[in-house]
Amino acid sequence: MAPILVHDGRAIGGTPIRKGGSLVKIRVTVNGTVHENEVEPRTLLVHYVREALGLTGTNIGCDTSSCGACSLHLNGEAVKSCTVLAVQADGCEVTTIEGMAQGGEMHPMQKAFMENHGLQCGYCTPGMVMAATSLLKENPNPTEEEVRIGLEGNLCRCTGYHNIVKSVLACAAGD
């Protein structure tokens, strides 16, 4: 089992950096594929998916659980992966933005964002899509206000949110 890389690219072998940090074996199903790795306990889930698994669609924005760019699904619910340890995902199912399209077809939420111009620079978009799909799972027919409140954990610095809200409402309506 290959040791993984930590965030700044240093290879971590079997020797902990200081007292503590003994490697822990985890088994995580990501986008339907089972992965087994040894990780340092302090490895954040976002670093695990980006660097150990190479799934760089999940972005790191604020790194302080404010902006929501790193949102992905843990057992079907949106979480901020900068504030979850990879070891906490052991035995769990993770879905990242890469796992949303099925059979070459974009997820309806991705299509709705495209059709409604729900993005400009696109940096917040993976997190927005993951938060929005989690929202619709919990509340399939939200009002505009409920969409705005439901996306309170995701910041966008381009759009003013208008077309993001429009996209989520369009997806909910099946347009």
Next chain:
Amino acid sequence: MIPAAFDYVRATSADEAISLIGEHGEDAKFLAGGHSLLPLMKLRLAQPSVLVDIGRVSDLSYIRDAGDHIAIGALTRHMDVERSPLLAEHVPLLAHAAGHVGDPQVRHRGTLGGTIAHADPASDLPATTLALGATYVAQGPNGTREIAAADFYQGFLESALAADEMLTEIRVPKMGGAGWSFQKFNRRAQDWAIVGVAAWRRNGDSGVALVNMGSTPILASSVSGALAQGASIADAAQLAAAEAEPQSDLNASPEYRVHLAKVLVRRALEQASA
């Protein structure tokens, strides 16, 4: 940002968690949802050498009718508190306030016991359970004990829990149809309250607690005392900050916080009395 290195152990029961925390000493910390602890660790404000993960102690995630109160397992997530029909019926103030913690992603991970044990005066649910006269149950190596919310908060991020004790249950009295209100004043939806108020009122009885008005959540006893003696809402609200010791930060001066507390307590009492 990543935390300083630590060792990780996972407990599958409260007994095992308490045994592990005892074994690893004072530098060990419990990890529940991690949404208070991990941010502190990423900033290196906390550097525990061992985390005892209690996030999977699933028999501590429950919401039960226990007669005169609702018993909530410490590892019940905010999202489950927010959505509980039992709490909506008997303790609507707590269910409502839980829906104002952080944002949905945070509420999918954060737990009621975690936020109470963290004892952050700026968090919503320590003050809310204080206003409701909750009792917390702690388990240690020598068994369990009950701690009144009013005796629990001892200083900034300091609680009455011993290092080898774990919060296992929160007991919240049923509100019996009391009027209630939760006021949270902040600049951005997901932020902590600059000042918050949790309040309920039923006939002459009331409970009012303040978020972010001192080093602990603050029970505004003077407000309840004045109401019990027949004071008007406007007059009682003037006493909002009598027990408070607000501090200055980037968001607000102490004077502004006192002003906000009076306004928000008035609004809360008006809503709770409507």
